[in-house]
Amino acid sequence: MTENYVLTEDLAYIFKKLSAQEKEKFKDTSILITGCGGFLGYYFMHFFAQYANDLGINKIIALENFLTGTKDWLDELVSSSDKIKLYEFDVIKDDIGQIEGAEDVDLVIHGASIASPTFYRIYPLETVDANIWGMRRLLDYYVEREIKGFLFFSSSEIYGDPFPEFIPTPEDYRGNVASIGPRACYDEAKRFGETLCYIFNQKYNMPVTIARPFNNYGPGMNVNDKRLPADFAKAVIDNRDLKIFSDGTPTRTFCYISDAITGYLKTLLHDQFDVFNIGIDKPEVSVKQFSEFFISHGREIFGYEGNIVFEKSSDSEYLTD
CATH class of the missing domain: 3.90.25.10 (UDP-galactose 4-epimerase, domain 1)
Incomplete structure (x- = not known):
């Protein structure tokens, strides 16, 4: 692969920011990531490929439907690492049980969703379904398996248009959100996805954590x-x-991707239900x-x-x- 010096520097920064205890949690794990071809997936995939041996990761199962995700760099990454298995997969309708090794996964990252307003307005039902039905199918599959962590990507958009006194916005702010409108398919799907996370944690004690990204770049x-x-x-x-x-x-505010990925990995490894805003205040x-x-x-x-x-x-x- 052609070396990207910015990417290499960023990946080293992320690795350095993880504590020894957090790094140890990756040992002998298999990781499943949905939406691996998107913006966040780009960094997750490169990080796991780069540091799989250092972290003791056994396998990375990468799922993507390529509705908006890209494939060229993924093909190149797969060819350079025997740890990665890439599958074209639609979380809305495809059977996760048919993916080889899915039953042995320890850590799940559910990032499959359109995040660009332009595109989720073009694909509103697909946006809703990935965050609700896709999420539910993953939770149902892993609820009886001994997973160590399940990360759901929500969004800062679940807060809607906060009143001035709630900016910066704390995680316990309930939001000022429109349930009907051109962006509602994304905002409300993320909110319902969070509800599913909460229910599965409360009822089955699943180690689900929620990340709410704020304008990564x-x-x-x-x-x-x-x-x-x-x-x-x-x-x-x-x-x-x-x-x-x-x-x-x-x-x-705009949060640089290496800082954001560091926060997402820490959220994934948190071990208990919680919600985290991932961004910067200033x-x-x-x-x-x-x-x-x-x-x-x-x-x-x-x-x-x-x-x-x-x-x-x-x-x-x-x-x-």
Whole structure:
């Protein structure tokens, strides 16, 4: 494989951030990860491939339906590691029991879900089904097996539009969320997925933990993803203007992928039911400030010639929750 120095440095950072006790929990384990071809899957897969021997991992079972995930880098990764078994698999309808070695899995990472608003509005039912029926099928399969950890990827979107006094948002905030609207398929599916996690822990004592990501960014994000970092990056690559479909004042924080993956792994290995926000509190950056970062560095590195352009989206529901 061609070495990516940023990725290599990030993976070493993640490994270093795990405690000796956390590393020990990977020894002699088999890991199953759904949605392995997505943005987060890119780092999980590379991390496990890179450090499988150091951590004593026996096998990584990687599942992906390739609706939005990519396959080229996965094929390359599989060919470089005898620890990885890749299967084209739809968590909504396919039988996990038919996957060789699934019954012996110790750690489960359920990351199969569309996360880009553009795409989950195109595939709303698939988004709902992956987080509810796909989640339920996995829980039903592993409830009677002695797994050590089950990580469900929820989302910061379950908080909806928090009132100002709840920003930064604590994990016990119940949310201000619309159950009907263009984004509801994602937000409400994640909320219901969390309810399933809670029920299976309470009723069967399953070691389920929940991660709520806040705006991760970094290598591995598809430039056609349509989320803000990817959208701006693609505009710079294509030497197009950066289009902002608001007044540029909305703010958010951005958590770099290596910090986020470190948090997700710690959540996976937590051993008991809990919920964790994975992100950073500061700095809070406006969309306009974020675009200016791409403008300045794009010009310096790529000779970018575009500018910031404020437009009204042709989509009447673009800013609707």
